[in-house]
Amino acid sequence: MTLSPVEVAITREVRVRAPGKVNLSLHVGPVSPDGYHPLTTVFQAVSVFEEVVARTCDERVVTVSGPQAELVPTDASNLALRAAELVAQAAGIDEGVHLHIDKGVPVAGGMAGGSADAAAALLACDALWGAGLSRAQLLELAAQLGSDVPFVLQGHTAVGQGRGDLLTPVLGRGEFHWAFAVQGRGLSAGAVYRELDALRDGAADLGLPPDLDDDVPLLQALRAGDPRALGAALHNDLQDAALSLDPRLAEPLGVARDAGALGVVVSGSGPTVAALGRSRQHALVLAAAFTASGAADRVLTATGPVAGARVVSTSD
Ligand SMILES: C[C@](O)(CO)[C@H](O)COP(=O)(O)OP(=O)(O)OC[C@H]1O[C@@H](n2ccc(N)nc2=O)[C@H](O)[C@@H]1O
Ligand SMILES: Nc1ncnc2c1ncn2[C@@H]1O[C@H](COP(=O)(O)OP(=O)(O)OP(=O)(O)O)[C@@H](O)[C@H]1O
Numbered sequence: 031m032t033l034s035p036v037e038v039a040i041t042r043e044v045r046v047r048a049p050g051k052v053n054l055s056l057h058v059g060p061v062s063p064d065g066y067h068p069l070t071t072v073f074q075a076v077s078v079f080e081e082v083v084a085r086t087c088d089e090r091v092v093t094v095s096g097p098q099a100e101l102v103p104t105d106a107s108n109l110a111l112r113a114a115e116l117v118a119q120a121a122g123i124d125e126g127v128h129l130h131i132d133k134g135v136p137v138a139g140g141m142a143g144g145s146a147d148a149a150a151a152l153l154a155c156d157a158l159w160g161a162g163l164s165r166a167q168l169l170e171l172a173a174q175l176g177s178d179v180p181f182v183l184q185g186h187t188a189v190g191q192g193r194g195d196l197l198t199p200v201l202g203r204g205e206f207h208w209a210f211a212v213q214g215r216g217l218s219a220g221a222v223y224r225e226l227d228a229l230r231d232g233a234a235d236l237g238l239p240p241d242l243d244d245d246v247p248l249l250q251a252l253r254a255g256d257p258r259a260l261g262a263a264l265h266n267d268l269q270d271a272a273l274s275l276d277p278r279l280a281e282p283l284g285v286a287r288d289a290g291a292l293g294v295v296v297s298g299s300g301p302t303v304a305a306l307g308r309s310r311q312h313a314l315v316l317a318a319a320f321t322a323s324g325a326a327d328r329v330l331t332a333t334g335p336v337a338g339a340r341v342v343s344t345s346d
Pocket of ligand 2: 144
Protein backbone atom coordinates (compact mmCIF):
# COMPACT_ATOMS: atom_id res chain seq x y z
CA MET A 31 0.00 0.00 0.00
CA THR A 32 1.33 3.48 -0.91
CA LEU A 33 0.57 6.23 1.61
CA SER A 34 -0.56 9.65 0.38
CA PRO A 35 1.58 12.67 1.45
CA VAL A 36 -1.13 13.65 3.98
CA GLU A 37 -1.03 10.22 5.59
CA VAL A 38 2.77 10.26 5.76
CA ALA A 39 2.68 13.63 7.55
CA ILE A 40 0.30 12.42 10.31
CA THR A 41 2.12 12.10 13.62
CA ARG A 42 1.81 8.67 15.17
CA GLU A 43 2.36 8.13 18.85
CA VAL A 44 2.84 5.22 21.26
CA ARG A 45 2.47 5.68 25.02
CA VAL A 46 4.21 3.23 27.39
CA ARG A 47 4.22 3.02 31.19
CA ALA A 48 7.01 1.32 33.16
CA PRO A 49 7.28 0.83 36.94
CA GLY A 50 10.02 1.53 39.44
CA LYS A 51 11.31 -1.22 41.72
CA VAL A 52 12.41 -1.98 45.24
CA ASN A 53 14.95 -4.72 46.04
CA LEU A 54 13.32 -6.81 48.80
CA SER A 55 16.70 -8.45 49.28
CA LEU A 56 20.08 -7.71 47.75
CA HIS A 57 23.08 -9.97 48.37
CA VAL A 58 26.31 -8.80 46.76
CA GLY A 59 29.29 -11.07 46.08
CA PRO A 60 32.93 -10.02 45.68
CA VAL A 61 33.70 -7.77 42.71
CA SER A 62 34.51 -9.60 39.45
CA PRO A 63 37.39 -8.64 37.10
CA ASP A 64 34.85 -6.87 34.81
CA GLY A 65 34.04 -4.43 37.66
CA TYR A 66 30.54 -5.85 38.27
CA HIS A 67 29.41 -7.74 41.37
CA PRO A 68 27.54 -11.06 41.22
CA LEU A 69 24.12 -10.60 42.84
CA THR A 70 21.24 -12.52 44.22
CA THR A 71 18.36 -10.10 44.55
CA VAL A 72 14.59 -10.30 44.84
CA PHE A 73 12.99 -7.43 42.93
CA GLN A 74 9.45 -6.15 43.33
CA ALA A 75 7.90 -3.74 40.79
CA VAL A 76 5.89 -1.01 42.53
CA SER A 77 3.16 1.40 41.41
CA VAL A 78 5.40 4.41 40.86
CA PHE A 79 5.58 4.91 37.10
CA GLU A 80 7.54 6.51 34.30
CA GLU A 81 5.52 7.35 31.18
CA VAL A 82 7.31 7.51 27.83
CA VAL A 83 5.55 8.79 24.69
CA ALA A 84 7.22 8.07 21.34
CA ARG A 85 6.16 10.25 18.38
CA THR A 86 7.23 10.22 14.76
CA CYS A 87 9.96 12.83 14.15
CA ASP A 88 12.75 13.49 11.63
CA GLU A 89 15.47 13.35 14.30
CA ARG A 90 16.00 11.38 17.51
CA VAL A 91 15.35 13.69 20.46
CA VAL A 92 14.28 13.39 24.09
CA THR A 93 12.43 15.80 26.38
CA VAL A 94 11.69 15.30 30.08
CA SER A 95 9.04 16.58 32.50
CA GLY A 96 8.07 15.89 36.12
CA PRO A 97 9.90 16.07 39.48
CA GLN A 98 13.74 16.36 39.17
CA ALA A 99 13.46 16.51 35.33
CA GLU A 100 16.36 18.98 35.27
CA LEU A 101 18.68 16.22 36.60
CA VAL A 102 18.08 13.95 33.60
CA PRO A 103 20.51 14.29 30.66
CA THR A 104 18.91 14.93 27.24
CA ASP A 105 22.04 14.20 25.21
CA ALA A 106 23.02 10.84 23.69
CA SER A 107 23.69 9.43 27.20
CA ASN A 108 19.95 9.42 27.98
CA LEU A 109 18.96 5.80 28.48
CA ALA A 110 15.73 6.18 26.46
CA LEU A 111 17.67 7.53 23.45
CA ARG A 112 20.20 4.72 23.83
CA ALA A 113 17.30 2.24 23.83
CA ALA A 114 15.95 3.79 20.59
CA GLU A 115 19.40 3.43 19.04
CA LEU A 116 19.56 -0.27 19.96
CA VAL A 117 16.08 -1.00 18.54
CA ALA A 118 17.00 0.79 15.28
CA GLN A 119 20.25 -1.18 14.98
CA ALA A 120 18.66 -4.55 15.83
CA ALA A 121 15.83 -4.05 13.32
CA GLY A 122 17.93 -2.35 10.61
CA ILE A 123 15.73 0.76 10.77
CA ASP A 124 16.82 4.35 10.12
CA GLU A 125 13.91 6.34 11.61
CA GLY A 126 13.68 9.33 13.91
CA VAL A 127 11.63 9.56 17.10
CA HIS A 128 10.70 12.19 19.68
CA LEU A 129 10.69 10.50 23.10
CA HIS A 130 9.00 12.40 25.90
CA ILE A 131 9.61 11.12 29.43
CA ASP A 132 7.26 12.07 32.25
CA LYS A 133 9.08 11.11 35.44
CA GLY A 134 7.31 9.62 38.44
CA VAL A 135 10.22 7.53 39.78
CA PRO A 136 12.93 9.46 41.69
CA VAL A 137 16.09 10.27 39.69
CA ALA A 138 19.24 8.43 40.89
CA GLY A 139 17.10 7.17 43.79
CA GLY A 140 17.79 3.41 43.70
CA MET A 141 14.34 2.70 42.24
CA ALA A 142 15.44 2.15 38.62
CA GLY A 143 13.94 5.33 37.14
CA GLY A 144 16.38 5.55 34.24
CA SER A 145 16.04 1.81 33.71
CA ALA A 146 12.24 2.18 33.49
CA ASP A 147 12.73 4.87 30.81
CA ALA A 148 14.99 2.51 28.89
CA ALA A 149 12.52 -0.40 29.12
CA ALA A 150 9.61 1.85 28.10
CA ALA A 151 11.56 3.29 25.14
CA LEU A 152 12.43 -0.22 23.89
CA LEU A 153 8.72 -1.11 23.72
CA ALA A 154 7.65 2.30 22.38
CA CYS A 155 10.17 2.36 19.51
CA ASP A 156 9.51 -1.27 18.64
CA ALA A 157 5.78 -0.47 18.31
CA LEU A 158 6.18 2.96 16.63
CA TRP A 159 8.53 1.64 13.96
CA GLY A 160 6.81 -1.75 13.56
CA ALA A 161 10.19 -3.37 14.26
CA GLY A 162 8.59 -6.62 15.41
CA LEU A 163 11.40 -7.58 17.82
CA SER A 164 10.71 -10.70 19.88
CA ARG A 165 10.45 -10.69 23.68
CA ALA A 166 13.84 -12.48 23.84
CA GLN A 167 15.46 -9.82 21.60
CA LEU A 168 13.99 -7.01 23.73
CA LEU A 169 15.32 -8.64 26.92
CA GLU A 170 18.77 -8.96 25.35
CA LEU A 171 18.79 -5.26 24.42
CA ALA A 172 17.51 -4.42 27.92
CA ALA A 173 20.51 -6.16 29.55
CA GLN A 174 22.88 -4.09 27.37
CA LEU A 175 21.29 -0.89 28.71
CA GLY A 176 21.64 -1.66 32.44
CA SER A 177 21.40 -4.40 35.04
CA ASP A 178 17.89 -3.36 36.20
CA VAL A 179 16.37 -2.85 32.73
CA PRO A 180 15.34 -6.51 32.11
CA PHE A 181 13.47 -6.56 35.42
CA VAL A 182 11.45 -3.40 34.79
CA LEU A 183 10.52 -4.82 31.38
CA GLN A 184 9.22 -7.99 33.11
CA GLY A 185 7.77 -6.51 36.30
CA HIS A 186 5.93 -8.37 39.10
CA THR A 187 8.35 -10.09 41.54
CA ALA A 188 11.49 -11.91 40.39
CA VAL A 189 14.82 -13.25 41.56
CA GLY A 190 17.70 -11.57 39.72
CA GLN A 191 21.09 -13.26 39.47
CA GLY A 192 24.31 -12.53 37.57
CA ARG A 193 24.43 -8.73 37.33
CA GLY A 194 20.74 -8.75 38.32
CA ASP A 195 19.68 -9.37 34.71
CA LEU A 196 19.13 -13.16 34.85
CA LEU A 197 15.53 -13.35 36.00
CA THR A 198 13.34 -16.06 37.49
CA PRO A 199 9.71 -15.10 38.26
CA VAL A 200 8.60 -15.54 41.88
CA LEU A 201 5.12 -16.83 42.60
CA GLY A 202 3.39 -14.97 45.35
CA ARG A 203 0.06 -13.74 46.55
CA GLY A 204 -1.32 -10.54 47.97
CA GLU A 205 -0.49 -6.92 47.66
CA PHE A 206 2.11 -5.07 49.76
CA HIS A 207 1.87 -1.43 50.79
CA TRP A 208 4.93 0.82 50.76
CA ALA A 209 5.93 4.33 51.76
CA PHE A 210 9.08 5.80 50.20
CA ALA A 211 11.23 8.63 51.60
CA VAL A 212 12.79 10.29 48.53
CA GLN A 213 15.83 12.60 48.71
CA GLY A 214 16.56 15.53 46.41
CA ARG A 215 20.19 14.41 46.32
CA GLY A 216 20.97 11.21 44.40
CA LEU A 217 23.52 8.42 44.80
CA SER A 218 25.37 6.78 41.91
CA ALA A 219 24.99 2.97 41.89
CA GLY A 220 28.64 2.59 40.79
CA ALA A 221 29.86 4.76 43.70
CA VAL A 222 27.82 2.74 46.23
CA TYR A 223 29.24 -0.58 44.95
CA ARG A 224 32.77 0.91 45.17
CA GLU A 225 32.06 2.05 48.75
CA LEU A 226 30.96 -1.50 49.63
CA ASP A 227 34.27 -2.82 48.27
CA ALA A 228 36.17 -0.21 50.32
CA LEU A 229 34.24 -1.13 53.51
CA ARG A 230 34.92 -4.82 52.92
CA ASP A 231 38.60 -4.31 52.10
CA GLY A 232 40.68 -5.60 55.00
CA ALA A 233 37.58 -6.66 56.93
CA ALA A 234 36.83 -10.29 57.74
CA ASP A 235 33.72 -10.12 55.51
CA LEU A 236 34.99 -9.94 51.94
CA GLY A 237 31.57 -10.91 50.66
CA LEU A 238 30.58 -14.44 49.82
CA PRO A 239 29.23 -15.54 46.45
CA PRO A 240 25.53 -14.78 46.89
CA ASP A 241 23.35 -17.76 47.69
CA LEU A 242 19.58 -17.99 47.14
CA ASP A 243 19.29 -20.09 50.33
CA ASP A 244 19.60 -16.81 52.28
CA ASP A 245 16.26 -15.78 50.80
CA VAL A 246 14.18 -18.83 51.76
CA PRO A 247 12.27 -16.94 54.52
CA LEU A 248 11.65 -14.04 52.11
CA LEU A 249 10.37 -16.31 49.35
CA GLN A 250 8.11 -18.11 51.87
CA ALA A 251 6.73 -14.75 53.02
CA LEU A 252 5.92 -13.83 49.40
CA ARG A 253 4.28 -17.20 48.75
CA ALA A 254 2.14 -16.78 51.86
CA GLY A 255 1.38 -13.10 51.14
CA ASP A 256 2.47 -12.37 54.73
CA PRO A 257 3.57 -8.71 55.14
CA ARG A 258 4.87 -9.23 58.70
CA ALA A 259 7.22 -12.04 57.60
CA LEU A 260 8.22 -10.04 54.52
CA GLY A 261 9.06 -7.02 56.68
CA ALA A 262 11.31 -9.16 58.89
CA ALA A 263 13.12 -10.61 55.85
CA LEU A 264 13.98 -7.36 54.02
CA HIS A 265 17.76 -7.13 53.52
CA ASN A 266 20.22 -4.99 51.54
CA ASP A 267 24.01 -5.57 51.46
CA LEU A 268 24.40 -2.06 49.94
CA GLN A 269 22.68 -0.34 52.88
CA ASP A 270 25.82 0.28 54.98
CA ALA A 271 27.67 1.58 51.92
CA ALA A 272 24.79 3.97 51.09
CA LEU A 273 24.76 5.13 54.76
CA SER A 274 28.52 5.59 54.71
CA LEU A 275 28.22 7.92 51.67
CA ASP A 276 25.07 9.63 52.97
CA PRO A 277 24.89 9.35 56.80
CA ARG A 278 21.68 11.43 56.89
CA LEU A 279 19.84 8.32 55.65
CA ALA A 280 19.83 7.08 59.26
CA GLU A 281 17.00 9.60 59.88
CA PRO A 282 14.30 8.20 57.56
CA LEU A 283 15.29 4.65 58.59
CA GLY A 284 14.72 5.57 62.27
CA VAL A 285 11.49 7.47 61.56
CA ALA A 286 9.96 4.46 59.78
CA ARG A 287 10.96 2.07 62.59
CA ASP A 288 9.50 4.41 65.22
CA ALA A 289 6.27 4.67 63.21
CA GLY A 290 5.88 0.88 63.37
CA ALA A 291 6.96 -0.13 59.86
CA LEU A 292 6.95 -3.92 59.42
CA GLY A 293 10.35 -3.53 57.79
CA VAL A 294 12.51 -0.72 56.45
CA VAL A 295 15.36 -0.86 53.97
CA VAL A 296 17.38 1.36 51.63
CA SER A 297 16.04 0.75 48.10
CA GLY A 298 18.81 -0.67 45.87
CA SER A 299 21.78 1.71 45.89
CA GLY A 300 19.71 4.40 47.65
CA PRO A 301 19.15 7.05 48.76
CA THR A 302 15.40 6.27 48.72
CA VAL A 303 14.26 4.50 51.91
CA ALA A 304 11.40 1.98 51.57
CA ALA A 305 9.11 1.25 54.53
CA LEU A 306 6.59 -1.61 54.50
CA GLY A 307 3.18 -0.92 56.03
CA ARG A 308 0.64 -3.32 57.54
CA SER A 309 -2.04 -1.98 55.15
CA ARG A 310 -2.67 0.81 52.64
CA GLN A 311 -3.79 2.98 55.57
CA HIS A 312 -0.62 2.22 57.55
CA ALA A 313 1.55 3.07 54.52
CA LEU A 314 -0.14 6.50 54.55
CA VAL A 315 0.71 6.82 58.27
CA LEU A 316 4.36 5.98 57.49
CA ALA A 317 4.37 8.55 54.67
CA ALA A 318 2.93 11.18 57.05
CA ALA A 319 5.68 10.35 59.58
CA PHE A 320 8.36 10.87 56.88
CA THR A 321 6.81 14.22 55.95
CA ALA A 322 6.41 15.41 59.56
CA SER A 323 10.01 14.52 60.45
CA GLY A 324 11.51 16.50 57.56
CA ALA A 325 13.71 13.45 56.84
CA ALA A 326 12.52 13.26 53.22
CA ASP A 327 12.41 15.82 50.41
CA ARG A 328 9.44 14.01 48.81
CA VAL A 329 7.25 11.13 49.96
CA LEU A 330 5.54 8.49 47.82
CA THR A 331 3.18 5.63 48.61
CA ALA A 332 2.82 2.62 46.34
CA THR A 333 1.66 -0.98 46.12
CA GLY A 334 3.51 -3.96 44.73
CA PRO A 335 3.81 -6.12 42.82
CA VAL A 336 2.68 -4.53 39.54
CA ALA A 337 3.21 -5.48 35.87
CA GLY A 338 6.30 -4.48 33.90
CA ALA A 339 6.53 -2.02 30.98
CA ARG A 340 3.27 -1.95 28.97
CA VAL A 341 1.98 -0.12 25.89
CA VAL A 342 -0.89 2.00 27.26
CA SER A 343 -2.16 3.48 23.97
CA THR A 344 -1.28 3.96 20.33
CA SER A 345 -2.65 6.64 17.99
CA ASP A 346 -3.98 4.06 15.51
C1 LIG B 1 21.72 -1.35 42.77
C2 LIG B 1 20.79 -1.99 41.76
O1 LIG B 1 19.77 -1.06 41.40
C3 LIG B 1 20.11 -3.20 42.38
O2 LIG B 1 19.07 -3.70 41.59
C4 LIG B 1 21.55 -2.41 40.51
O3 LIG B 1 22.55 -3.36 40.82
C5 LIG B 1 22.15 -1.24 39.72
O4 LIG B 1 21.59 -1.33 38.46
P1 LIG B 1 21.85 -0.24 37.32
O5 LIG B 1 21.72 1.14 37.88
O6 LIG B 1 20.99 -0.64 36.15
O7 LIG B 1 23.36 -0.49 37.09
P2 LIG B 1 24.25 -0.50 35.77
O8 LIG B 1 23.95 0.73 34.95
O9 LIG B 1 24.19 -1.83 35.11
O10 LIG B 1 25.68 -0.35 36.47
C6 LIG B 1 26.09 0.86 37.08
C7 LIG B 1 27.34 0.55 37.88
O11 LIG B 1 26.99 -0.22 39.07
C8 LIG B 1 27.96 -1.22 39.34
N1 LIG B 1 27.33 -2.55 39.34
C9 LIG B 1 26.08 -2.73 38.81
C10 LIG B 1 25.49 -3.99 38.86
C11 LIG B 1 26.20 -5.05 39.46
N2 LIG B 1 25.69 -6.29 39.52
N3 LIG B 1 27.45 -4.84 39.98
C12 LIG B 1 28.01 -3.59 39.94
O12 LIG B 1 29.12 -3.41 40.42
C13 LIG B 1 29.04 -1.10 38.25
O13 LIG B 1 30.05 -0.29 38.77
C14 LIG B 1 28.33 -0.35 37.13
O14 LIG B 1 29.22 0.43 36.37
N1 LIG C 1 16.24 8.60 31.14
C1 LIG C 1 16.98 8.79 32.26
N2 LIG C 1 16.37 9.02 33.43
C2 LIG C 1 17.10 9.18 34.56
N3 LIG C 1 18.43 9.18 34.61
C3 LIG C 1 19.08 8.95 33.48
C4 LIG C 1 18.39 8.74 32.27
N4 LIG C 1 19.29 8.54 31.31
C5 LIG C 1 20.50 8.61 31.93
N5 LIG C 1 20.37 8.87 33.23
C6 LIG C 1 21.48 9.01 34.21
O1 LIG C 1 21.49 7.85 35.04
C7 LIG C 1 21.73 8.21 36.41
C8 LIG C 1 20.98 7.21 37.30
O2 LIG C 1 19.62 7.51 37.25
P1 LIG C 1 18.45 6.49 37.67
O3 LIG C 1 17.25 7.33 37.92
O4 LIG C 1 18.36 5.39 36.69
O5 LIG C 1 19.06 5.94 39.02
P2 LIG C 1 18.56 4.80 39.94
O6 LIG C 1 17.07 4.84 40.04
O7 LIG C 1 19.38 4.91 41.19
O8 LIG C 1 18.94 3.50 39.15
P3 LIG C 1 19.09 2.03 39.69
O9 LIG C 1 18.07 1.82 40.77
O10 LIG C 1 18.79 1.26 38.42
O11 LIG C 1 20.50 1.96 40.16
C9 LIG C 1 21.23 9.64 36.54
O12 LIG C 1 22.01 10.36 37.46
C10 LIG C 1 21.37 10.21 35.14
O13 LIG C 1 22.58 10.94 35.00
